[in-house]
Amino acid sequence: MNISRVIAVRSLFTPRSFTKSFRFPILFPTQSVSSLTTSAQSTPMSSLVEQAKKAAAYQAVDENFPATAKVVGIGSGSTVVYVAERIGQLSNKDSFVCIPTGFQSKQLIIDNGLQLGAIEQFPEIDIAFDGADEVDPALNLIKGGGACLFQEKLVAVSAKKFVVVADYRKKSDSLGIQWTQGVPIEIVPNSYAKVIPDLKKLGAKTVNIRQGGSAKAGPVITDNNNFLLDADFGAIKDPKALHDQIKALVGVVETGLFTEMASKSYFGEQDGKVNVWSA
Numbered sequence: 001m002n003i004s005r006v007i008a009v010r011s012l013f014t015p016r017s018f019t020k021s022f023r024f025p026i027l028f029p030t031q032s033v034s035s036l037t038t039s040a041q042s043t044p045m046s047s048l049v050e051q052a053k054k055a056a057a058y059q060a061v062d063e064n065f066p067a068t069a070k071v072v073g074i075g076s077g078s079t080v081v082y083v084a085e086r087i088g089q090l091s092n093k094d095s096f097v098c099i100p101t102g103f104q105s106k107q108l109i110i111d112n113g114l115q116l117g118a119i120e121q122f123p124e125i126d127i128a129f130d131g132a133d134e135v136d137p138a139l140n141l142i143k144g145g146g147a148c149l150f151q152e153k154l155v156a157v158s159a160k161k162f163v164v165v166a167d168y169r170k171k172s173d174s175l176g177i178q179w180t181q182g183v184p185i186e187i188v189p190n191s192y193a194k195v196i197p198d199l200k201k202l203g204a205k206t207v208n209i210r211q212g213g214s215a216k217a218g219p220v221i222t223d224n225n226n227f228l229l230d231a232d233f234g235a236i237k238d239p240k241a242l243h244d245q246i247k248a249l250v251g252v253v254e255t256g257l258f259t260e261m262a263s264k265s266y267f268g269e270q271d272g273k274v275n276v277w278s279a
């Protein structure tokens with residue numbers, strides 16, 4: 001979690017007051033999302049992306065958070081930071097619990113003064129928000145860039161409504177997944193020598209065990225103590241069919257292909273606007 005970024009953004013855009021009523025009894029700050037943006041020409045790419053994430057997240061929360069919500073799913077990644085921030089500004093935040101999708105998500109819930117719950121206690125979630133690595137017009141998603149896909153999927157399928165938040169780089173204009181970095185697949189660690197050739201038989205061009213890089217010698221270990229594979233299948237025309245084939249392999253816990261789950265996707269654009277796609 002990038003705490004320094006949250007603090008930096010907060011100090012730039014400190015909410016003025018909690019005076020605007022939004023679907024009683026929830027109160028949001030008066031600052032509008034569009035006032036957070038600046039001219040695309042004069043703004044560096046990194047802050048344009050950051051502003052896009054924030055705009056998408058704030059609008060998604062403002063337009064979808066149910067006044068009567070009791071259980072809320074909080075996803076993982078850098079865009080959800082702003083979802084948790086916005087939810088943390090609600091005046092009724094003591095009236096619902098938040099279910100995390102991993103370690104980072106748990107910290108976001110705590111840092112924003114929200115009540116932490118466990119999915120074992122609250123298996124029925126009113127609404128869940130999460131990021132995505134790619135979204136197509138049918139709201140097929142690829143997720144798992146942050147290695148949290150299993151708990152993210154558990155929360156998404158347990159939610160009555162699942163809303164995606166992303167910046168403009170995540171949109172795929174044509175149906176199907178174009179993602180070239182490989183489908184993230186969580187596996188039980190000692191199954192990798194069997195699963196990798198199995199994935200190649202299914203058509204994967206390359207399969208890599210995700211590595212910790214400079215932060216850790218050896219593989220990334222997920223929040224569930226598993227390994228992650230990134231399997232490049234090229235452009236994926238039928239994500240559901242591919243998911244079903246991969247999921248049937250012994251050793252596979254879950255895939256990062258999320259189909260028929262999201263009801264809406266909010267994209268922050270470079271010009272400061274937010275594009276909304278619905279299922």
Ligand SMILES: O=C(CO)[C@H](O)[C@H](O)COP(=O)(O)O
Pocket residue numbers: 075076077078079080130131132133142143144145146147148149152
């Ligand atoms: O699936 C995820 C983590 O497993 C993230 O939601 C996804 O990678 C998007 O992250 P970001 O909002 O940082 O772009």
